[in-house]
Amino acid sequence: MADVTLRGVYKDFGSTRVIHGVDLDIKKGEFIVFVGPSGCGKSTLLRLIAGLEDITDGELYIDEALVNQRSPKERKIAMVFQSYALYPHMSVFENMAFGLELSKVSKEEIFKKVAETAEILELTPLLNRKPKQLSGGQRQRVAIGRAIVRNPKVFLFDEPLSNLDAALRVQMRIEIAKLHREMNATMVYVTHDQTEAMTLADRIVVLNAGRVEQVGSPLELYHRPQNAFVAGFIGSPKMNFIKSSVVSLQERGVEVALPGGGTVIASVAADGVATGDQVKVGIRPEHLSVSAEGPMTGVVEVIESLGESHFLYVRDANGTLVTVQGKGDTRLKNGDTIALEVPGSLCHVFRKDDTALPRAFDADIGHHTPAHAASELV
Amino acid sequence: MTQTMKRRIQTGVLYALILCVVVLSIFPFYYAVLSSFRSGTELFSSSLVPDFSTIDNYIGIFTAQPFGTNILNSIIVATSVVVLSLFIAVTASYALARISFRGRGLLLMTILSVSMFPQVAILSGMFELIRALGVYNSLPGLIIPNTVLTLPFTVWVLTTFMRELPKELEEAALVDGASSWTIVRRVFLPLMWPALVTTGLLAFIAAWNEFLFALTFTLSNDVRTVPVAIALMSGASEFELPWGRIMAASVVVTVPIVVLVLVFQRKIVAGLTAGAVKG
Numbered sequence: 001m002a003d004v005t006l007r008g009v010y011k012d013f014g015s016t017r018v019i020h021g022v023d024l025d026i027k028k029g030e031f032i033v034f035v036g037p038s039g040c041g042k043s044t045l046l047r048l049i050a051g052l053e054d055i056t057d058g059e060l061y062i063d064e065a066l067v068n069q070r071s072p073k074e075r076k077i078a079m080v081f082q083s084y085a086l087y088p089h090m091s092v093f094e095n096m097a098f099g100l101e102l103s104k105v106s107k108e109e110i111f112k113k114v115a116e117t118a119e120i121l122e123l124t125p126l127l128n129r130k131p132k133q134l135s136g137g138q139r140q141r142v143a144i145g146r147a148i149v150r151n152p153k154v155f156l157f158d159e160p161l162s163n164l165d166a167a168l169r170v171q172m173r174i175e176i177a178k179l180h181r182e183m184n185a186t187m188v189y190v191t192h193d194q195t196e197a198m199t200l201a202d203r204i205v206v207l208n209a210g211r212v213e214q215v216g217s218p219l220e221l222y223h224r225p226q227n228a229f230v231a232g233f234i235g236s237p238k239m240n241f242i243k244s245s246v247v248s249l250q251e252r253g254v255e256v257a258l259p260g261g262g263t264v265i266a267s268v269a270a271d272g273v274a275t276g277d278q279v280k281v282g283i284r285p286e287h288l289s290v291s292a293e294g295p296m297t298g299v300v301e302v303i304e305s306l307g308e309s310h311f312l313y314v315r316d317a318n319g320t321l322v323t324v325q326g327k328g329d330t331r332l333k334n335g336d337t338i339a340l341e342v343p344g345s346l347c348h349v350f351r352k353d354d355t356a357l358p359r360a361f362d363a364d365i366g367h368h369t370p371a372h373a374a375s376e377l378v
Numbered sequence: 379m380t381q382t383m384k385r386r387i388q389t390g391v392l393y394a395l396i397l398c399v400v401v402l403s404i405f406p407f408y409y410a411v412l413s414s415f416r417s418g419t420e421l422f423s424s425s426l427v428p429d430f431s432t433i434d435n436y437i438g439i440f441t442a443q444p445f446g447t448n449i450l451n452s453i454i455v456a457t458s459v460v461v462l463s464l465f466i467a468v469t470a471s472y473a474l475a476r477i478s479f480r481g482r483g484l485l486l487m488t489i490l491s492v493s494m495f496p497q498v499a500i501l502s503g504m505f506e507l508i509r510a511l512g513v514y515n516s517l518p519g520l521i522i523p524n525t526v527l528t529l530p531f532t533v534w535v536l537t538t539f540m541r542e543l544p545k546e547l548e549e550a551a552l553v554d555g556a557s558s559w560t561i562v563r564r565v566f567l568p569l570m571w572p573a574l575v576t577t578g579l580l581a582f583i584a585a586w587n588e589f590l591f592a593l594t595f596t597l598s599n600d601v602r603t604v605p606v607a608i609a610l611m612s613g614a615s616e617f618e619l620p621w622g623r624i625m626a627a628s629v630v631v632t633v634p635i636v637v638l639v640l641v642f643q644r645k646i647v648a649g650l651t652a653g654a655v656k657g
Contacts, residue, residue: 050553051552052549052552052553071552071555072552072553072555073552073553073554073555077553078553079549079550079553081546081549081550082546083544083546085544085546085547085549085550086550087547087550087551087565088569089568089569098551098554098556098564099553099554099555102554102555102556102560103555146550146554150554
C-alpha cells in the first residue's frame with residue numbers, strides 16, 4: 001500500500017511527445033483506472049509508473065520517495081501484463097516463486113507465501129502445471145498470483161482482461177474487485193473497456209492524446225463531464241451531441257434551440273455564454289424518450305431490438321443521427337416520424353471550445369431517471 | 379492415357395530423381411568406405427562390391443602416425459569453439475536484440491557482411507594476430523580463429539531468434555527483479571534450446587571441417603586437426619599416396635558428424651523454422 005504521485009510527467013519517444021505533463025495523486029489503497037482511446041498514452045503512463053520506460057521530464061513519487069531513477073524492483077511494484085507473460089518453461093509454482101527467489105527469500109518462506117496465494121486464487125491443484133496446460137482464465141490468475149505473492153506497494157494492470165472471452169471477463173472482473181477489497185492495495189488499472197472502468201474504479205482518469213482530460217469517480221464523470229471528450233467517452237452508447245445555439249439565459253438555466261424548432265431549458269449555469277452563441281447540447285441515449293409533445297422531431301432510420309431494451313437511430317432536422325435508448329420492445333417502424341422528449345435537467349451544454357457549462361444538477365448522483373428528472377423541472 | 383497411368387509415370391519420375399540425388403550425395407562417401415578396406419593394387423579395381431577383407435588401413439592410421447592425437451585435437455578445438463562462440467553470441471544477441479543503442483543496425487549489418495568475407499581474405503591478417511598473441515602452432519591458435527569464423531553466423535541466428543521472444547517476458551522478469559544476466563540465464567536460455575542446438579551443431583561442423591586456418595596456423599603434426607592431418611598423410615615413399623589410409627581416416631572423422639546430425643536432426647529442423655509460426 002502506498003501513495004503514488006505524478007508531478008508534470010512528460011514522455012518523449014524520439015521527437016514525438018506522447019505524455020504531456022500529467023499531474024496525478026493516487027491515494028493509498030485506491031483503485032485508479034486509466035481509460036482512453038487507443039494511442040492515448042494510457043499504457044505508456046502505466047509503464048512510466050512501473051519503471052519499464054524512462055520518464056523524460058517530471059517527477060514520480062511512491063510514498064514520498066522520488067523514484068524516477070529506480071528499477072521496477074526498487075519501486076516495489078508488481079505488474080500484470082495483457083499477454084500474461086508467464087515464463088513458459090516454469091511451472092505455476094516456479095512462476096510465482098521466481099521474484100521471491102531473486103530477492104533471496106528463504107525456501108520455507110517462498111513455499112508458505114506461494115501456497116497462501118495459490119489458496120486465495122484457487123490455484124493449488126495447478127501448482128505443478130506448465131502455463132501451456134492452463135486455460136486463459138487460469139493463466140490470468142497465475143499472472144495475478146505472481147504479482148500478489150511479492151506483496152508489492154502498488155499493483156499495475158495493463159489491460160489484463162482483454163484476452164479473455166466475455167463471460168470469463170465478467171468473472172475475473174469480479175475477482176479483481178474482490179481482491180482489491182480484501183487486500184486494500186493501491187491498484188492502477190489500464191483498460192479501454194469502460195464497463196471495467198466504471199465497475200472497478202474508485203476514480204477514473206480519462207486520457208486523450210497524452211493529456212489528462214478529467215479525473216473523478218465513475219458517476220462524477222458520467223454526470224459532470226468537464227468537456228465533450230469525456231462526455232462522449234464515458235457512457236455507452238455514446239452521448240448524442242446536437243449543434244445548437246443559446247436562445248435566452250434564464251434563472252433556471254440556459255434555453256437552447258433544438259433541431260426542428262423547439263427549445264429546452266438546460267439546467268446549467270450560464271457561465272461564459274451569451275444569447276446567440278453557438279453551443280453543443282449533449283444528451284445521453286438513455287435520457288431521451290419518445291413522446292407526442294416532445295420539442296425535437298426526427299425520422300426513425302434504424303431500430304435495434306435487444307429484448308430488454310431497444311435503440312432507435314433517429315435522423316433529426318439538422319441531419320444528425322441521434323441515438324435513443326428505450327426499455328423493452330417498441331412498436332415503431334423504420335421511417336416513422338417521431339417527437340422526442342428532452343429532459344432539460346439531464347442536458348449537458350458545451351461551449352465552442354468543447355468545455356462544459358457547470359451543471360446546476362447536484363441532487364444525489366445516480367438516482368435519476370428521465371421521468372423523475374423531468375417532473376422535477378415543472 | 380488413363381489417369382492411373384499418368385500418375386504412375388509421375389511417381390516413377392519422382393523416384394528416379396530422388397535416386398539421382400541420393401546416389402550423387404552418397405556415392406563419394408560409399409567410395410571412401412569401399413576404398414578404405416582395400417590395399418595395394420586392389421585400390422585401382424573398379425569393382426563397387428564391398429569387400430571387408432582387410433582393416434589394415436584403419437589400424438595403420440593410428441599406428442603409423444598420431445591420428446588419435448589429431449582426433450583429440452579436433453574434438454578439443456570444435457568443442458571449445460562451440461562453447462566460446464555460443465557464450466559470446468548469446469550475450470551479444472541479447473544486447474543486439476533487446477537493448478537499443480546508437481548504431482545497432484549498422485553493427486548487425488557489419489556482422490552479416492563480415493560473415494561473407496572469403497576466408498583467404500582474412501588469412502594474412504589473422505596470421506599476424508595469431509603471431510602477436512603468441513599462440514602460433516598451438517590449440518588456442520586454432521580455437522581463436524575458428525571462433526571468429528563462426529561468430530557472425532551464430533550471433534546473427536541467435537539475434538533473430540531472441541527478437542522473436544516476447545518483450546513482455548523480459549519486462550515481467552524485470553518487474554520480478556531480475557538483472558540482465560539473470561534474464562538471459564533463467565528466462566531466455568531455457569527458451570532458446572532449439573536455436574542453441576542448431577547453431578552449436580553448425581559451429582561444431584564448421585570447426586571440425588575447417589582446413590585453411592588449421593593448415594596455416596600449425597606447424598607440427600601433434601597440434602594438427604583431422605582435415606589437415608588427412609591432407610598431409612604420406613606414404614612409404616614420396617611417390618606413393620596412401621589412398622587406403624586417407625579413405626579410412628575420412629570415414630573415421632565423418633562418422634561422428636553423421637551421428638551428431640542424426641541425433642539432433644529434429645532439433646535442427648525445429649531451430650531453423652522456429653519463430654516462423656507461433657506455436
